[in-house]
Amino acid sequence: MEPNQQIDFTQTTEIKCEECENLTFRPVVFLRKVSRFVSPDGQDHTIPMESMECAKCGHINKEFNPNPTIKQD
Numbered sequence: 810m811e812p813n814q815q816i817d818f819t820q821t822t823e824i825k826c827e828e829c830e831n832l833t834f835r836p837v838v839f840l841r842k843v844s845r846f847v848s849p850d851g852q853d854h855t856i857p858m859e860s861m862e863c864a865k866c867g868h869i870n871k872e873f874n875p876n877p878t879i880k881q882d
Contacts, residue, residue: 824870826863826865826866826870827868827871828863828866828868829863829865829866829868831863831864833863833864833865834861834862834863834864834873835861836859836860836861837861837862837869838859839857839859839860839875839876840856840858841855841858842855843855843856860873860874860875861873
């Protein structure tokens with residue numbers, strides 16, 4: 810998207826919490842460790858993965874979960 814591009818919000822879709830239907834979210838960070846044995850540079854690493862959680866109940870929608878095979882409570 811262009812920096813000064815105008816968005817018509819009437820043509821967007823709101824995102825609700827899958828648990829409580831709240832409309833507000835806050836940023837959270839998942840941390841993943843990468844072992845030096847599989848890392849391309851041979852060093853241990855911690856990788857931050859940004860996501861969003863419901864500001865009311867703390868639920869993380871499936872679409873925001875960077876690892877959907879893990880259920881978030």
